[in-house]
Amino acid sequence: MEPMDIVGKSKEDVSLPKATMFKIIKEMLPPDVRVARDAQDLLVECCVEFINLVSSESNEVCSREEKRTIAPEHVLKALEVLGFGEYVEEVYAAYEQHKLDTLDSPKGGKSSIEMTEEEALAEQQRMFAEARARMNNGMTLQKQSDSDHVLNS
Amino acid sequence: MRQAGTYSAILSGGVSGRTGPHSLPLARIKKIMKRSGDDVKMISGEAPIVFSKACELFIEELTQRAWMMTLQGKRRTLHKEDVAAAVMATDIFDFLVEMVSDSNGTQMAPATKSNISVAER
Numbered sequence: 074m075e076p077m078d079i080v081g082k083s084k085e086d087v088s089l090p091k092a093t094m095f096k097i098i099k100e101m102l103p104p105d106v107r108v109a110r111d112a113q114d115l116l117v118e119c120c121v122e123f124i125n126l127v128s129s130e131s132n133e134v135c136s137r138e139e140k141r142t143i144a145p146e147h148v149l150k151a152l153e154v155l156g157f158g159e160y161v162e163e164v165y166a167a168y169e170q171h172k173l174d175t176l177d178s179p180k181g182g183k184s185s186i187e188m189t190e191e192e193a194l195a196e197q198q199r200m201f202a203e204a205r206a207r208m209n210n211g212m213t214l215q216k217q218s219d220s221d222h223v224l225n226s
Numbered sequence: 227m228r229q230a231g232t233y234s235a236i237l238s239g240g241v242s243g244r245t246g247p248h249s250l251p252l253a254r255i256k257k258i259m260k261r262s263g264d265d266v267k268m269i270s271g272e273a274p275i276v277f278s279k280a281c282e283l284f285i286e287e288l289t290q291r292a293w294m295m296t297l298q299g300k301r302r303t304l305h306k307e308d309v310a311a312a313v314m315a316t317d318i319f320d321f322l323v324e325m326v327s328d329s330n331g332t333q334m335a336p337a338t339k340s341n342i343s344v345a346e347r
Contacts, residue, residue, distance in 0.1 A: 087257045089250055089281075097282055101289045107303040112292070115309050116285060119322050121258055123284045124277060126321050128262035135267050142268040143259075145276045152280060156318035160283045167279040168272065 089117055127151050250278045288312060288319070 094117050098108060128143075130151035135143045145168055149161050252274040259277070260266055289304075291312035296304045310326035313319040 087254065087261060089254060089258075093250055094285065097285050098289050101286050102293055102304070105302065106293070106296075109303055109305045111306040112304050112309050115306050115326065116288060116292075118325060119288060119309070119313075120281050120285050122322060122325055123281060124255060124258045125262040127277070127280065128259040128266065131273070132263055132266050140267075142270050143266075143273050144270045145272045148273055148276045148280070157280070157284070160280050163283060164276055164279045168276050171272075171275050 088121055091117060094120065127155060127157075130155055250281055252278065255281070291316060 091113065095108075095113060098113065098116060102108070127148065131143050131147045134147040134150045134154070135141075138147070140147070149165060152158065152160050152164065255274040255277045256269055259269055259274070288309065292304055292308040295308035295311040295315075296302070299308070306326075313322045313326045
């Protein structure tokens with residue numbers, strides 16, 4: 074891995090992580106195919122340029138609709154305008170899926186988060202009890218209080 | 227020469243032999259978006275997600291087309307020239323023409339939307 078992949082904080086060059094890009098590229102090809110280094114780099118640069126292009130168009134779409142924030146709908150529209158209409162369906166599906174995934178925590182009632190907390194609390198009590206039991210075994214039988222340690226004299 | 231199975235898989239356009247989720251980093255995408263122009267508006271949190279998928283599809287298409295050039299040349303290594311050839315052969319990749327021709331060393335039409343440095347080799 075090159076340092077550039079990790080740092081990427083230079084004001085001049087904001088690129089995409091080559092490792093991730095390379096994985097995407099490789100999956101499109103048969104396993105025995107090689108991709109020359111310069112071809113890899115060029116593909117990454119093209120992708121960045123793609124983002125630039127669609128961003129510019131999205132920005133314009135957003136302006137025309139007199140909105141202040143570039144929303145997914147603007148990006149989808151931009152893709153269509155630029156001739157990438159074929160992508161729209163899949164992109165939209167991925168977007169919808171993402172929304173579903175992030176909606177996992179329900180708003181009210183018995184949420185999985187509450188139960189997890191209860192479980193965690195119970196787990197914690199159990200671990201305390203176990204620890205106490207271990208201490209009791211190691212030392213003479215003593216009554217331990219819940220909060221602070223009682224130091225032996 | 228031609229491996230029918232592989233080739234037809236590519237032609238069908240639905241090679242989804244994904245081994246796992248490879249998402250591009252959203253923060254990085256957002257950075258690139260912000261630098262794409264002078265007066266870029268605020269970007270919603272969800273826009274980079276849409277971009278991530280779009281980029282994936284874009285790279286896949288470009289790679290596929292480049293690979294077809296490689297096959298035409300009866301090679302097994304995808305070279306820069308194959309990417310360039312794919313760009314030339316595809317209308318919607320017109321915006322990349324300067325980028326690939328720069329790499330090849332020949333100047334073509336001036337840039338329209340992108341702000342690339344004009345360097346001669």
